[in-house]
Amino acid sequence: MSEIVLEHIVKKYGDGFPAVNDVSLTIADGEFVILVGPSGSGKSTLLRMIVGLEDISDGSLSIDGKRVNDVAPRERxxxxxxxxxxxYPHLTVYENIAFPLRLAKGQFSDQEIDRRVNQAAQMLELGEHLQRKPANLSGGQRQRVAMGRAIVRDAKAFLFDEPLSNLDAKLRGQMRTEISRMQRTLGTTTVYVTHDQTEAMTLGDKVAVLKRGVLQQYASPKELYDEPVNLFVAGFIGSPPMNFLPVQNRDGALHSPFGSFSLPEGRARAFDGAPELLIAGIRPEHFRDWELVEPEDQARGAEFTAKVDVTEWLGHELYVYLPFEADAEVREALEELDRDLDGESLRTQIVAALEPGSLVREGDDMSLWFDPANVMVFDPKTGDNLTRDPANARRLAERSEQMRQRALERAQAEGASVVGGKE
Amino acid sequence: MKANPKKTILWVIVGLLIAVYALFPIVWIVSLSMKSASDIANRHFWPTNISWENYQLIFTGDAHDLFIPALINSIGICLISTLVAVVLATLTAYAVARLDFPGKSLILTMALGVSIFPVISLVTPLFNVWSKIGLYDTWLGLIIPYLSLTLPISIWTLAAFFRQIPWELEQAAQVDGATPFQAFRKVIVPLASPGVFTTAIIAFFIAWNDFLYGISLTSTSAARPVPAALSFFTGASQFEEPAGAIAAAAIVVTIPVIIIVLLFQRQIVSGLTSGAVKG
Incomplete structure (x- = not known):
């Protein structure tokens, strides 16, 4: 139960390269915070600095208002x-979980240790495996033992370093909900590192998006999705990722390779001083098949026409791929973005996630419908989101905070009767 | 895996061949040690009659004064030098494997350098120094040179072993509330124990088998180890080879080694670290 505050944290390695650069975060008591970013973004380094396994080069880290920069990991x-x-391969599951309790000499009697280990084991459904050695357990069971060892004592906070990356997809989904449920029940402050944006979106109360050691945005998943601050966050959050199109801003309209459209009044004002060439971002799920849109809606939307390159039918959705030619300037910005996102830009194309009932197939000429109000516009040089609405972002932040408080109170009211007497 | 009968038979035959090849000299020594003096030259592999006279000779007979003190010396000196080597090597190897400090590669290179240095070139200077400072013909006078043989190999094997233990285990222990020394004692040492035992056995063998230092740096039964003592065995007459007695002594000195290996066989289980981390 505690608050973790990071102020201007810097990590420089021997060669002077800042792996983490000037990161400031406030992690409130009981909050579930995700550190997310592609590989090399410094998210694991940041976590290891919080726990004390890496030295902090500059800045200050405090837990519950106390500066802990130079405190040994065991005392944090x-x-x-x-x-x-x-x-620990030489210890049984029971002893693995009891390990932190046994180290705190004199603090816990044998009965108390036994009670706590059994309680943790019950919570993680490890009861029947307590006397086995880790070598004989499956990946998911080992994962649960590691979690048991973390929750068995009254830690001020839980830190997870990509805990699910070694599990297969199905187990990962199960463990994800398990971790979420456990965190709500215990109400313990949690910091969780992942490179998977799905985990970030589903687990986090708040998500800190990092790129090459620099914090890009620290906000609720909904805010990251609806009001990203820049091209990188917009491209990182969401699956399939947001489509980026080069657009010419001329005569009050945006001209893209697929057709022209204009933004609603309030949004268009934002790029008064912006360059003529911009990047428009449209999420795949904001496209619809023109044919399937009701006539009264068609009028308020905009239309793209193009030849379909590839379609992928997934049952609940139909992905349609539409290639286009980008100008050199935009192409460069997009390629750099792709590199930042660990991707490889093979070709410039847009993806539309359409209703599965759509009859579009490869090679068809089709019309896509979308609402210009959902379009974001970015500056290709700086990557800034020119259409970000700070008022809406604030609203989203407040709402997610209220939702978090409510969920926490509810889960703890229910959890108290299940777990019983967790001091 | 399904057992293929043809394959099994093949493996058994190959295994038997290797066993015969490896055990033949041992069986020959055993057989020799059971031949009586007159039977030594019987031109047969097996003794005509099994005789224990060679064993009587070294334990209670003429060779008794030569052999028994040497056996005690050997056991004592080798155990002490093994213990010292293993303790020092454990600490050194841990530092080499885990810490980053200036001169790290120098330590490893020097250890290697010492171990490839020919023993014979050291013996004469050592003899002179030892005589001057009074270490000649003492236990300590053998333990120190034995360390120069056992330490390098112990450091190298243990460093390799420590490197296999995942770093994260120690970090996990520290996060769980252990001091660096507790992490070392409760996590690293239990995991490293197979490596430590293996190293100890290797170090013991090296010291146990040494002949050159043993014969050069001792003069009496105060410190003379078994391999050196064997060379002082004499036959009943000048013309008689003491082959039977030497063979019997060789068998006797092999027994502790076999016992040690059997005792620690269970400790030398590889793969104890499996299950620590996702393989």
């Missing part, structure tokens, strides 16, 4: 789940 009172679990 945090518990951590490692990416590869780091279970």
């Amino acid at each position: 009172g945090l518990s951590m789940v490692f990416q590869n679990y780091a279970l």
